[in-house]
Amino acid sequence: MPKRRIACTCLALPLLYGLVPVVFGFRAVRESAAESAALIGFGVLFLLGGVAMVSSSLWLLVVLGGSRLPLWIGGIMSILSAGVFAWATLTHVLPCSGPA
Secondary structure (H helix, E strand, C coil), rough: CHHHHHHHHHHHHHHHHHHEEEEHHHHHHCCCHHHCCCHHHHHHHHHHHHHHHHHHHHHHHHHHCCHHHHHHEEEEEHHHHHHHHHHHHHHCCCCCCCCC
């Protein structure tokens, strides 16, 4: 097994973090009747980013790191998910509680 395949396979494991955005995005979309449109949009983007991260990770693990394309897809979607989360937090779309 070449070193490139081992490295790509090891890089696939952090992309399994995409399960967290999938769960939280699904929870935001599931209760869409009681939420604002901005929060639903956040949930959809977070869900899509998480699904793309998990699927690219599984692609890398099944193919055993034969291509760099899933790494690019997973990395871009990871950045997208982090950016969406930061945007939702800074614009107070996420219902965060704090000191009164």
